[in-house]
Amino acid sequence: MESDLTNGISRFADRSHAFCVDGMLGRLAKWLRILGFDAEYPCASPSGGRIFVTMRQIGVRSAVGVHRAGTESAELRSGLLPSAGIRVTSVKTMHQLRQILDDAGIRPDPRLFLSRCLVCNVSVGCVGPDEVIGRVPDRVLELTKDFTRCPQCGRVYWMGTHQLRMWRKLEEEGIVLE
Secondary structure (H helix, E strand, O other), rough: OOOOOHHHHHOOOOOOEEEEOOOHHHHHHHHHHHOEEEEEEEEEEOOOOOEEEEOOOOOOOOOOOOOOOOOOOOHEEEEOOOEEEOOOOOOOOEEEEHHHHHHHOOOHHHOOOOOOOOOOOOOOOEHHHHHOOOEEEEHHHOOOOEEEEEOOOEEEEOOOOOHHHHHHHHHHHHOOOO
16 A cells, blocks of 8 residues: 555656745745756746645645645545645745655756756756856856856856855755756
């Protein structure tokens, strides 16, 4: 017999790793984007094929789903609530992130680290140093030749100490990118 946790995870198995993140969880949405996940934010309710993430209490017609143990409310089983949701149980962002990865049964792909714009949530593309002149500090142009840019907002990203700090923070929290 499958455990409650396995039953909860199996509900996410056929979904892409895209999320709708409740408006109260902006930091979490940013960290999901850092890991390369499509994280629509803010969302008041789930949308097509995405896993809804919220802190709200379970209640009739409230958009919430899986608890840490993977158990579901009667309303969720009866179809009154969306069938793919995670109710985070911590106020600490890194604990929330770990819970989502565990509950959804997913592991971040290190190749997708910082592959999305942290503001627009679209995939960034590689650009050369000549395309970012005037958009990054001169010192960065001297030290770095690899850049990515958001096609929507134009924000430019590059490998620097901020990325290394993000990577270390994830490792300190036990979220290892292999």
